[in-house]
Amino acid sequence: LTLNQAASGLKVGESFATDIIKPEERVLPPKEKAPFITFVLGGPGSGKGTQCEKIVETFGLQHLSAGDLLRREIAMHTENGAMILNLIKDGKIVPSEVTVKLIQKELESSDNRKFLIDGFPRTEENRVAFERIIRADPDVVLFFDCPEEEMVKRVLNRNQGRIDDNITTMKKRLKIFNALNRPVIDYYKNKGKLYTINAVGTVDDIFQHVLPIFNSFEQLKESSHVNPQSHLGPSLKPRHHQQLKQHRQNEYNNSGFTSLSFTKPSPTPLLIGKQSIHRTQLEALDSVITDLETSAQKGISITEPEIFASLLETCYSLRAIDHGVRVHHLIPPYLLRNNVGISSKLVRLYASCGFAEVAHEVFDRMSKRESSPFAWNSLISGYAELGQYEDAMALYFQMAEDGVKPDRFTFPRVLKACGGIGSVQIGEAIHRDLVKAGFGYDVYVLNALVDMYAKCGDIVKARNVFYMIPNKDYVSWNSMLTGYLHHGLLHEALDIFRLMVQNGIEPDKVAISSVLARVLSFKHGRQLHGWVIRRGMEWELSVANALIVLYSKRGQLDQACFIFDQMLERDTVSWNAIISVHSKDSNGFKYFEQMQRADAKPDGITFVSVLSLCANTGMVEDGERLFSLMSKEYGINPKMEHYACMVNLYGRAGMMEEAYSMIVQEMEFEAGPTVWGALLYACYLHGNTDIGEVAAQRLFELEPDNEHNFELLMRIYSKAKRAEDVERVRQMLVDRGLET
Ligand SMILES: Nc1ncnc2c1ncn2[C@@H]1O[C@H](COP(=O)(O)OP(=O)(O)OP(=O)(O)O)[C@@H](O)[C@H]1O
Numbered sequence: 001l002t003l004n005q006a007a008s009g010l011k012v013g014e015s016f017a018t019d020i021i022k023p024e025e026r027v028l029p030p031k032e033k034a035p036f037i038t039f040v041l042g043g044p045g046s047g048k049g050t051q052c053e054k055i056v057e058t059f060g061l062q063h064l065s066a067g068d069l070l071r072r073e074i075a076m077h078t079e080n081g082a083m084i085l086n087l088i089k090d091g092k093i094v095p096s097e098v099t100v101k102l103i104q105k106e107l108e109s110s111d112n113r114k115f116l117i118d119g120f121p122r123t124e125e126n127r128v129a130f131e132r133i134i135r136a137d138p139d140v141v142l143f144f145d146c147p148e149e150e151m152v153k154r155v156l157n158r159n160q161g162r163i164d165d166n167i168t169t170m171k172k173r174l175k176i177f178n179a180l181n182r183p184v185i186d187y188y189k190n191k192g193k194l195y196t197i198n199a200v201g202t203v204d205d206i207f208q209h210v211l212p213i214f215n216s217f218e219q220l221k222e223s224s225h226v227n228p229q230s231h232l233g234p235s236l237k238p239r240h241h242q243q244l245k246q247h248r249q250n251e252y253n254n255s256g257f258t259s260l261s262f263t264k265p266s267p268t269p270l271l272i273g274k275q276s277i278h279r280t281q282l283e284a285l286d287s288v289i290t291d292l293e294t295s296a297q298k299g300i301s302i303t304e305p306e307i308f309a310s311l312l313e314t315c316y317s318l319r320a321i322d323h324g325v326r327v328h329h330l331i332p333p334y335l336l337r338n339n340v341g342i343s344s345k346l347v348r349l350y351a352s353c354g355f356a357e358v359a360h361e362v363f364d365r366m367s368k369r370e371s372s373p374f375a376w377n378s379l380i381s382g383y384a385e386l387g388q389y390e391d392a393m394a395l396y397f398q399m400a401e402d403g404v405k406p407d408r409f410t411f412p413r414v415l416k417a418c419g420g421i422g423s424v425q426i427g428e429a430i431h432r433d434l435v436k437a438g439f440g441y442d443v444y445v446l447n448a449l450v451d452m453y454a455k456c457g458d459i460v461k462a463r464n465v466f467y468m469i470p471n472k473d474y475v476s477w478n479s480m481l482t483g484y485l486h487h488g489l490l491h492e493a494l495d496i497f498r499l500m501v502q503n504g505i506e507p508d509k510v511a512i513s514s515v516l517a518r519v520l521s522f523k524h525g526r527q528l529h530g531w532v533i534r535r536g537m538e539w540e541l542s543v544a545n546a547l548i549v550l551y552s553k554r555g556q557l558d559q560a561c562f563i564f565d566q567m568l569e570r571d572t573v574s575w576n577a578i579i580s581v582h583s584k585d586s587n588g589f590k591y592f593e594q595m596q597r598a599d600a601k602p603d604g605i606t607f608v609s610v611l612s613l614c615a616n617t618g619m620v621e622d623g624e625r626l627f628s629l630m631s632k633e634y635g636i637n638p639k640m641e642h643y644a645c646m647v648n649l650y651g652r653a654g655m656m657e658e659a660y661s662m663i664v665q666e667m668e669f670e671a672g673p674t675v676w677g678a679l680l681y682a683c684y685l686h687g688n689t690d691i692g693e694v695a696a697q698r699l700f701e702l703e704p705d706n707e708h709n710f711e712l713l714m715r716i717y718s719k720a721k722r723a724e725d726v727e728r729v730r731q732m733l734v735d736r737g738l739e740t
């Protein structure tokens, strides 16, 4: 299969064959970007509203509940109010024109560009009316799949005084849901936009399933951790807001504490009642913790687990580790030992913030940790994220020894660790375990299995699992695609790309950027660029980033810069790409300064690029300044590659003492081959035999089979006219069987 053949399958009459347009002819991205729209579907009581609150908290989307908009009409006695009341009372659907117009008003009056439209479209008619009036398509459609008996139970326990929360209306609502909403669900499934989420489990567990979906959208990540309340129009607060606020006010009046709902923990009770006082969630959190610390100092002991559960939940959603540590100090030790809920949340917080060791200490002190896999999963995940795959695996095996049953969240985490280790045998054992545990048809788990086999080098098994997945979602397709690309199987990857299109799943920006990042021939890359332009996806962040890398690798700096300059939004990856394009000329500095002015956050990779630039251009003072700025201003601890850059910087400039003392005095960990290698090369450049011998000795220990180190030392001796030493090193090469 050639690229063009693959392309011909993408859409009738289309192929990649059109070359890209010249920069000056290019259609520039639209100034006003289309809003990001999520539809949230699910039966009555499936938990849509509850999950929406969590999505809003984490990603800052504006929540528009169709049901709430209609109820507001009733409450405000508008001209449609009575009609809506009659329909809702009977579990019926309000005419689409009315609902869509209400949604339209909210969309148009909002400053936010990201919306969560909940309980809509309920019918095909709703859907078509939205497309006709709003002229927009959803980017994501979530479907909370919940058994009927569970929905009935939840609705009858909801207790919010809703006129339709009774068994008679509920039966009608379910009937209407099954008859009218299912076709909408199928429609989006066929379009590849549907994310089906099993809505049974705790609110947090379900949200764990929602998180990765939104995390995969760059534009949502940017606004995560902002105060969601600030995005809501004055007329539309999150669902249950008023009830929670009232409840909190009562609590507040009685307790003397800042606004917290202790009796009935809700996802983030402390954040809702004080938005007029606190500007951000973090400030609200800080204030509550300070209140509690003051009380504790006065000898008032805080023992209510709900307080700590709520605070830890918020710290976790904000990844506010410093606040989490303060909460940790406030929790009485007996509570931490005996309350699995609290200790598990603390373990999750530490583990998710990269403090797996501390998480493990808390975990070790838990008295009933075998009662749930939650804390285990968090710890496995924490280790896997840090790349401590063996520790993650060990925990998984310990789970079995301690009689803890893994759940569907355990397997993807442990499979990630297994992929990191690269052991197919262990992977197969986990595969057997997950089938035994009943997850052999679970898409979420099987996607992770595909990824694991691909990473362990068994692409055939990865493919076999992939073809077994019953309802493949985006992640399934992308895992297989990435697997093929990882194995350099570009044709197979393009086959998958084509199949995605044939199955009605438009390759998304992840798929496109993965292919772009790895295309072997520049011609194919340009053709793919042409295809991307025709799809209007050129300015998707990850696609544009991949295009910059594509052109810079081929030395087409003008094209790379053109794309960068025209991008509507940029992330750290974009800045890193353009700075690295200029890592041999001082323009890289200009981009770095521009990045700082744009308030973009440089990361470790940015500093590798700018430090390399300094080394390449001999800008020692600038390099020193940037090296210090990296940790002081941006809190990035220097890693091996940064030290290698600094040694290279000093070494190339002939400052051998400084280069050497960077290694022996400044580094807080053992220098690796890249660092010693940079020093050895500098010794060769500047003819420094003394330091060269030290560097070579370390390299011989670290990389006994790398003949280049021996050759470089021979060249250093040769420059110094030390023929005997040259011969001695050559003999070492022979003794080690390295001489070619
Ligand atoms: N995972 C869950 N486990 C148990 N109860 C839940 C869960 N999620 C939500 N609930 C509770 O179930 C009830 C229904 O939830 P929610 O209001 O979010 O559903 P919904 O899908 O928005 O319903 P509707 O569409 O009818 O408005 C609420 O009382 C909520 O607290």
Ligand SMILES: Nc1ccn([C@H]2C[C@H](O)[C@@H](COP(=O)(O)O)O2)c(=O)n1
Residues within 6 Å of the ligand: 044, 045, 066, 067, 068, 070, 088, 091, 092, 093, 094, 095, 099, 118, 119, 120, 121, 122, 126, 164, 173
């Ligand atoms: N698109 C919609 C959404 C809701 N309604 C009506 C009918 C529902 O039973 C009622 C309550 O909605 P919920 O709060 O459960 O999302 O509102 C509608 O007619 N059309």
